[in-house]
Amino acid sequence: MTRISTDVCVIGAGSGGLSLAAGAVQMGARVVLIEGAAMGGDCLNHGCVPSKALLAAGAAAEARRRGGMGLRPEVPAVDFAAAKDHVDAVIAAIAPHDSQERFEGLGVTVIRAMARFTSPREVEAGGHLIRARRFVIATGARPVLPPIDGIARVPVLTNETIFALRAPPEHLLILGGGPIGMEMAQAHRRLGCKVTVIEAAQLLSREDPEAALVVTDALAAEGVMLRQGQAVVRLRPLPEGVEAVLADGEVITASHLLAATGRKPMLEGLGLDAAGVAHTAQGVTVGAGLRSTTNRRVYALGDAAGGAQFTHLAGAHAGVVIRQILLGLPAKAPQRVPRVTYTDPELAQAGLTEAEARAAHGAALTVLRQPFAGNDRARTEGRTAGFLKLMVVKGRPVGATLVGPGAGEAIAFWQLALTGRVKLSTIAGMILPYPTRAEIGKRAAGAYFSARLFDNPAVRRVVRLVQRLLP
CATH class of the missing domain: 3.30.390.30 (FAD/NAD-linked reductase, C-terminal dimerisation domain)
Known part of the structure; x- marks a missing residue:
């Protein structure tokens, strides 16, 4: 096993981890960056970038459908596979900025393997044992499936898999009326799919109700079927898709099922107990400066630190951590972070x-x-x-x-x-x-x-x- 000694070891090459690694190495620190999946993390590969690219494709189709101001409305000839080609092309255009090659060119040691703490000061990854002055956990989050009877027996899409579809879903049933669910509902509806959204509580419940109503009215006018205040109590596989039974007895059948019901930090397999790092299901237990409350060599940022799950917050967290571990300056994580639901x-x-x-x-x-x-x-x-x-x-x-x-x-x-x-x-x-x-x-x-x-x-x-x- 190769031993590596470094100033900073960053676990996770998503938005926050990449920002921190790039900043730290350019300020003169020795940096090791560990990533067990795709460089760029969820935002580039399964989140912000592909979802906004698909929304843009849907907007182009809707512009033709809407017409107006002297232009006749027309039914757009949607090529769903070509829309996905657009999504892939956008990802490919951005990927070099997040690539292993770019970061190695900056002077970062990049290890493509899963990381696991073996002690409070050492991490093992890909046959390397890394000893660092400071560790930063930036592992992001992954989708959570709701505890619905029968969900283990039906095929379920998440944001990590839906962008791989090349053929349009005949009827996309979405569980969850938050930003992800509403954005995917509108994008797919505009690209010619029948769409139903089911939300057990209130659609866009975190947002101002009056503003949320403007969005939900717009989606309903475009033909998205919305159900709120009704939970799905049972799912059953069908030869042609899936059947969902709602609490009020309504039965909805669909060809595809998308779960957009929340995300949880990816901390499994990190060996946090071996590192003496306190954590919960919501993330690493940190103080105001994002430092672990039980291992002062360890910091967490972005989704791994709990709280709001935004790419731009992870980037802001990177700056908070850099000020402390490189410059020795006090810094606190921001409390008020702007947010956007990218519907139309x-x-x-x-x-x-x-x-x-x-x-x-x-x-x-x-x-x-x-x-x-x-x-x-x-x-x-x-x-x-x-x-x-x-x-x-x-x-x-x-x-x-x-x-x-x-x-x-x-x-x-x-x-x-x-x-x-x-x-x-x-x-x-x-x-x-x-x-x-x-x-x-x-x-x-x-x-x-x-x-x-x-x-x-x-x-x-x-x-x-x-x-x-x-x-």
């Missing part, structure tokens, strides 16, 4: 939702709402569904909910405003190009001050006085 319309959230803000701030909260129906750019495009909802406390935004076309791009401004504690007066006073959808933010900020200016007796008295005094 998109639903984006930065900071607190209305419900969260009311619970945190009570009567001090002001909620401002601006619909896209009053936005001139939205009118020119014929895409007026959606709105901005802005949560304000003492003249500063504490949260923004945005639902509409391009909401995922537009939420960047509000995340910056929240991070920089920008005053609403600054937003109201900025000059924006006309016409743009971004104007609804300026209009919302202006509305906050309008009541204080236009319906204020004191302001009226000052104006009358000034008018008498001016020459």
Whole structure:
């Protein structure tokens, strides 16, 4: 067995692990990176990249189907296999950036094998025994199948397998009405598949209910069949697919079944007990700085650290860990992370939702709402569904909910405003190009001050006085 001594050993070559490895080696540290599956992790191979590429293919089909503004609607001739070729091509174009060759070129020692701790300070992988000053667990997460009677007897797709389909599902039954389920529902429906989504609780339950309704109404209008508040109690295999029985007795048959009911950190087989690393089913037990509470040489980031499961959060975690293990500086993981559901319309959230803000701030909260129906750019495009909802406390935004076309791009401004504690007066006073959808933010900020200016007796008295005094 080959022995390797290093400064940093990163376990997992997904978004967070790659960001940390690249940053650390370029700052002068010796780095070993271990990956037992595909470089790039879930995001590149089974998650963010393929799902958004498939959504883009569906959007192209929907544009032809919708027509309008002088163009006749037409039924698109969908080539499902070609749509999957597009997905594969996008992955292939991004893959070199995450490749073993690139990281070895940076100076990282890359080991393609499964890792297992043998002691609090050593890891074995692929015939190598790695001794490191610091270990970083960045193993990501994998799908969890719901405990439904009969699920072990039926073929179940997950995000790790659905993108391999080359023929369109005749009827795709999706368990789970969260972001993954809703995105896959719309993409497949637009590509010609019959789709049913079943959610035991509420569709997009984490999101602002009013904003979620805009999305669910849009999917329903496109023909996605939605069931919420009804759990599947039994599954049975059929020669042509699968049968699902709901709690209310409804029976749904489908050709394919997709489980989009959550994910859990991949910690099995890591030997965390041998390393003295405390952990639960939710992830490694870490402090505010992502350091293990029981082994100070070990950190965890991204999905492995528990909490929100976002690629961009894993990347942010990498910076938090780098500041500590390379520069010796204190750092804490961010608490408020923006998120986007990439349906059409998109639903984006930065900071607190209305419900969260009311619970945190009570009567001090002001909620401002601006619909896209009053936005001139939205009118020119014929895409007026959606709105901005802005949560304000003492003249500063504490949260923004945005639902509409391009909401995922537009939420960047509000995340910056929240991070920089920008005053609403600054937003109201900025000059924006006309016409743009971004104007609804300026209009919302202006509305906050309008009541204080236009319906204020004191302001009226000052104006009358000034008018008498001016020459």
